[in-house]
Each structure stands twice: as structure tokens, then as C-alpha cells.
Amino acid sequence: MAKIRRNEKREMPALNTSSLPDIIFMLLFFFMSVTSMKEVTYKVQFQNPQATELTKLEKKSLVRYIYVGTPTAEFRKQYGHETRIQLDDAFADKSEIGDYIVNERSAMKEQDQGLMTVSIKADKETRMGVIADIKQELRRAYALKISYAATQRTSY
Amino acid sequence: MADISFLLLIFFLVTTSMDVNQGLARRLPAPIPPDQKIEDTDINKRNLLVVKINSANQLMVQGQEIDIKQLRTKAKEFISNVDDNPYLPKLFEDDFGAPIGTVKYTKEHVISVQNDVDTQYQAYLNVQNELVAAYNELRDECAHKYFHKSYNELEEDQQKQIQKIYPQKISEAEPKNYGN
Numbered sequence: 001m002a003k004i005r006r007n008e009k010r011e012m013p014a015l016n017t018s019s020l021p022d023i024i025f026m027l028l029f030f031f032m033s034v035t036s037m038k039e040v041t042y043k044v045q046f047q048n049p050q051a052t053e054l055t056k057l058e059k060k061s062l063v064r065y066i067y068v069g070t071p072t073a074e075f076r077k078q079y080g081h082e083t084r085i086q087l088d089d090a091f092a093d094k095s096e097i098g099d100y101i102v103n104e105r106s107a108m109k110e111q112d113q114g115l116m117t118v119s120i121k122a123d124k125e126t127r128m129g130v131i132a133d134i135k136q137e138l139r140r141a142y143a144l145k146i147s148y149a150a151t152q153r154t155s156y
Numbered sequence: 157m158a159d160i161s162f163l164l165l166i167f168f169l170v171t172t173s174m175d176v177n178q179g180l181a182r183r184l185p186a187p188i189p190p191d192q193k194i195e196d197t198d199i200n201k202r203n204l205l206v207v208k209i210n211s212a213n214q215l216m217v218q219g220q221e222i223d224i225k226q227l228r229t230k231a232k233e234f235i236s237n238v239d240d241n242p243y244l245p246k247l248f249e250d251d252f253g254a255p256i257g258t259v260k261y262t263k264e265h266v267i268s269v270q271n272d273v274d275t276q277y278q279a280y281l282n283v284q285n286e287l288v289a290a291y292n293e294l295r296d297e298c299a300h301k302y303f304h305k306s307y308n309e310l311e312e313d314q315q316k317q318i319q320k321i322y323p324q325k326i327s328e329a330e331p332k333n334y335g336n
Contacts, residue, residue, distance in 0.1 A: 021157040028165040035172035049278040051285040053292055057177040119179055128280050129273035135328075139187045147179035148281055 044069035044086045046123035050153035062115050064104050068122035097137040121149040203245045205234045205267045211274035231290035256302050261321045270329045294322050
């Protein structure tokens, strides 16, 4: 005989969470593949200029960066508002660029040395005098492959 | 398990940045050895396109003030010289191999970009960008004409063939003070 249970309390079944780690791992891998590690902590602030004919920098290990911009708020007292150059984690003078490039290049594998690219990440308001100085230093250090870091422009 | 992966996820979110490394790739000229005298290479006037940018980011091409939007068409006209205009670069004929064959091209053209010390970086990059865009468009047109594909879809040696017809010749002068 079928019994009619009326007074028994019905409990909702607990949500099955056994697939949760898989989902989270998937998210994790997604983020790992689309993002890149911060190379350094920025001591200068800059806003990339815009351009349309961009190429992607392929091998990260072959790229060295030169940051150009005004010091961030915490360094402004010490360094003022003038445009500054940052190499790795420290402010640098333009005369140090040559040594920096030579050092970095000699640390690379021999077959990679000719493929080194220098990416100039400069603020769009920077005056060309500074950029031209950097370019001259790079020429002298024989770092001839350069890339002006920029973001994609959608319209004029 | 989920906690650990959450932790990892949050760690990566904090330490990474979304920006992709993109940029306008250029090649600098090799330095002049100190013992070598700087020779004034004699470039025929018709083979030279001078683009000047002053400290107010205004553009002057061949002595004419123009807008940045006109630069691309101007540069394309200059590089290709379709009508054999005597004021535009001299045309040479060369065999570029199958399937292109013999084509007229401006072998000796040079685009010279001169900027002021006070020129804004963005303005300079705009000019570089338009010039590179002019080359890219010409190469793409050429690829469609001979290979019926866009330039980016071509094989490497096919791209090299086209690069020979439209070699990128953008020269940069040392910065000087103009119009102060």
C-alpha cells in the first residue's frame, strides 16, 4: 500500500560541489594564459600612445624595457616632475642605458643576442628630445631592434 | 581543493597585468664609427620625401603644411609613383621572380622624418604609424594582385618578394630645433 507522507519534513539536497575545483582551475588557467606577470614595479607613470600598425612582441625573454615618464606620486618629492627614465627597478640616467643593454645582452644565450628587442614604453606626452637621446644611446649599444609600445587605436 | 585553487587564482589576478605587449616595431640605423667621416650622401631631390614635425606638432611635407590624415595617401603616392611623375621618385624595372615578373618600382626613394626636440611623442608616433601603414597597404595591394591573398597570409618567401618591391626606407635625422 502506498503511504501518504504528509507530516515528514522534506529537506533540500545539498548542492554537489565536487566539480567546483575543476571550474576554479579552469578560470585559473584562463587567467594565467591571457595575462602576463608584471615585469617591474613602476616608478614612473606613463600612458601609452595609440597607433594602428602594431605588431606583437613575440618572445618575452628577448625583450628588455625602457620606461619613460614622470615620477609617480611617492617619488615626486624626491625627483620632481621632470620626465625620467626607468631601467629595471630604478631610475636611471640616459648615460646608463648603454651599459644596461650591454649587460643584459651578454647575459643572454649567444644565439639569442642578435634577436634582442628593446621596447620603449614612454608616456604619450613625452617630448621627443628624451626619446631621441634614448635612441642615440641604443644605436651606440647596437640595440637596433626597437619597438615603440602602443595601444590599439580604434578611430581618429 | 577548491580553496587552494581559489587562492592560486587570486594570487595570479593580483600579480598579473592584462596589457599585451604590442608596439610599433622599427629598426634603428647602425651607429657611425667614430673614425668615419660623415658623408653627405647625395640623394636626388625627386627621390626624397621630407616630413617635418615642429614643436606644436604641426606637419610639413615637401614644404606644404598638411593634416596627419592626408599623410598616408601622400606617402603611398610617393612610394609607388604609378604615373611616372617626374617630381616623384625615379622608376626602375626589375625581375622579382614568379609569379610577379618584371615590375616597375621606386628603388631609391627615401622618406626622411625630422622632428623637433619639443615634438610630442604621440605626434611623432602618429607620423611613423601613418608611414608604416602606407607601406603595409601597398604591400597588401600587391599581395592581392599577384597572390590573391592578403599580405599576412602569404608564405615567408612570398612576403620577402613583396618586401623587395616596397622596401621600407624611413630615415630619421638627428633632432634639431625648428621654428622657435
